[in-house]
Amino acid sequence: xxxxxxxxxxxxxxxxxxxxxxxxxxxxxxxxxxxxxxxxxxxxxxxxxxxxxxxxxxxxxxxxxxxxxxxxxxxxxxxxxxxxxxxxxxxxxxxxxxxxxxxxxxxxxxxxxxxxxxxxxxxxxxxxxxxxxxxxxxxxxxxxxxxxxxxxxxxxxxxxxxxxxxxxxxxxxxxxxxxxxxxxxxxxxxxxxxxxxxxxxxxxxxxxxxxxxxxxxxxxxxxxxxxxxxxxxxxxxxxxxxxxxxxxxxxxxxxxxxxxxxxxxxxxxxxxxxxxxxxxxxxxxxxxxxxxxxxxxxxxxxxxxxxxxxxx
Amino acid sequence: xxxxxxxxxxxxxxxxxxxxxxxxxxxxxxxxxxxxxxxxxxxxxxxxxxxxxxxxxxxxxxxxxxxxxxxxxxxxxxxxxxxxxxxxxxxxxxxxxxxxxxxxxxxxxxxxxxxxxxxxxxxxxxxxxxxxxxxxxxxxxxxxxxxxxxxxxxxxxxxxxxxxxxxxxxxxxxxxxxxxxxxxxxxxxx
Numbered sequence: 001x002x003x004x005x006x007x008x009x010x011x012x013x014x015x016x017x018x019x020x021x022x023x024x025x026x027x028x029x030x031x032x033x034x035x036x037x038x039x040x041x042x043x044x045x046x047x048x049x050x051x052x053x054x055x056x057x058x059x060x061x062x063x064x065x066x067x068x069x070x071x072x073x074x075x076x077x078x079x080x081x082x083x084x085x086x087x088x089x090x091x092x093x094x095x096x097x098x099x100x101x102x103x104x105x106x107x108x109x110x111x112x113x114x115x116x117x118x119x120x121x122x123x124x125x126x127x128x129x130x131x132x133x134x135x136x137x138x139x140x141x142x143x144x145x146x147x148x149x150x151x152x153x154x155x156x157x158x159x160x161x162x163x164x165x166x167x168x169x170x171x172x173x174x175x176x177x178x179x180x181x182x183x184x185x186x187x188x189x190x191x192x193x194x195x196x197x198x199x200x201x202x203x204x205x206x207x208x209x210x211x212x213x214x215x216x217x218x219x220x221x222x223x224x225x226x227x228x229x230x231x232x233x234x235x236x237x238x239x240x241x242x243x244x245x246x247x248x249x250x251x252x253x254x255x256x257x258x259x260x261x262x263x264x265x266x267x268x269x270x271x272x273x274x275x276x277x278x279x280x281x282x283x284x285x286x287x288x289x290x291x292x293x294x295x296x297x298x299x300x301x302x303x304x305x306x307x308x309x310x311x312x
Numbered sequence: 313x314x315x316x317x318x319x320x321x322x323x324x325x326x327x328x329x330x331x332x333x334x335x336x337x338x339x340x341x342x343x344x345x346x347x348x349x350x351x352x353x354x355x356x357x358x359x360x361x362x363x364x365x366x367x368x369x370x371x372x373x374x375x376x377x378x379x380x381x382x383x384x385x386x387x388x389x390x391x392x393x394x395x396x397x398x399x400x401x402x403x404x405x406x407x408x409x410x411x412x413x414x415x416x417x418x419x420x421x422x423x424x425x426x427x428x429x430x431x432x433x434x435x436x437x438x439x440x441x442x443x444x445x446x447x448x449x450x451x452x453x454x455x456x457x458x459x460x461x462x463x464x465x466x467x468x469x470x471x472x473x474x475x476x477x478x479x480x481x482x483x484x485x486x487x488x489x490x491x492x493x494x495x496x497x498x499x500x501x502x
């Protein structure tokens with residue numbers, strides 16, 4: 001109490017002495033009885049309910065995940081199996097849960113995450129894993145990403161969104177057709193993307209690769225190269241991407257892919273002429289591939305849809 | 313300063329264990345908490361009100377209220393758990409003050425009436441001190457009572473209030489300065 005005024009110190013001393021008066025036994029007994037009466041009036045805390053409540057409290061307070069190692073191992077197995085479970089599968093909820101958790105992390109790059117998740121759905125669709133459900137989820141994720149993209153189209157993620165949208169459009173365009181034939185830009189584009197379901201498509205559009213590829217550059221070849229590069233990088237089709245440069249070239253190899261690619265490249269490039277719209281159109285054309293008419297038609301359709309979404 | 317602390321810290325079941333026992337429905341848990349913290353709660357209420365009957369009522373209200381809110385207690389230390397009970401007492405006192413403001417003023421006035429010179433002087437003085445303390449913020453008041461009536465260390469007060477020691481020291485400093493000014497003014501008016 002060195003800082004205290006001596007007079008104030010004396011007052012506190014007096015207050016201390018006065019308050020040190022022992023509680024009266026009768027008052028204590030009455031208070032204890034009232035307390036026990038209140039305890040008795042809370043039956044939900046008794047017995048098993050009380051034990052469960054306390055267990056819950058202990059877990060929350062001490063952050064204990066599981067009581068038994070067996071249950072923990074089982075949960076870990078479920079988590080592992082369900083981590084990338086495709087849409088429509090039994091364990092898909094696990095995938096949705098961890099994705100939602102990642103999105104909820106403060107500071108998380110929401111758009112990038114949504115695009116990644118969409119790209120993984122597109123990859124699932126290309127591989128034929130619950131195709132329709134995967135495409136539907138990809139659509140939803142791309143819509144969400146679009147809503148979160150900053151206006152002005154300055155973010156580099158816009159290009160990625162455009163490419164992914166183009167891929168989605170191409171995947172939705174039709175049944176998985178045969179690998180596009182050389183020279184059939186449109187066919188390629190369209191077919192590739194579709195038929196490939198996997199490789200072709202991806203390579204073409206990249207699934208990821210292609211997409212990126214297309215998005216990558218404006219010109220066909222350049223696009224291809226760029227595409228390959230970008231695709232590997234940008235899309236989930238990372239695998240495609242990775243292999244894209246080489247495989248793509250090889251797989252669609254060449255002809256088809258080339259044309260497709262060029263098409264795609266040209267169109268989508270996110271550079272796609274019109275940005276969002278472009279992407280849409282881009283993809284369209286791409287799918288349309290070189291095929292002028294087809295491509296154009298497709299492009300038109302896509303453009304429309306693109307524009308719509310873009311207009312978004 | 314920590315005589316009371318040491319007495320409380322004598323070898324006895326830990327406060328946390330008593331809390332857990334109480335929550336699991338074990339009546340001995342509640343008795344243990346009552347025996348452990350009733351004296352402190354009573355003393356705190358008496359220091360704040362200067363009235364034994366009111367302090368007893370407050371202490372009873374605290375332990376009845378604790379029954380329904382103990383499940384929300386997150387404190388794990390002796391000081392923290394004690395601080396939790398005292399915090400309930402603080403809320404009860406604030407409720408009482410709001411509901412019976414006029415009665416508090418009458419009691420304060422009554423406390424001023426001397427029955428013996430020394431006692432009167434003492435009561436007058438502590439009554440004025442309490443009145444001056446009521447002008448402080450809730451936290452400042454809490455710090456002063458804990459520090460200079462309950463004789464708790466800065467560390468214990470900080471732990472009970474969930475504050476840093478430096479913050480408690482600052483509050484204490486401001487509270488004492490404010491009290492000094494108010495009592496100085498009261499002196500000047502006599």
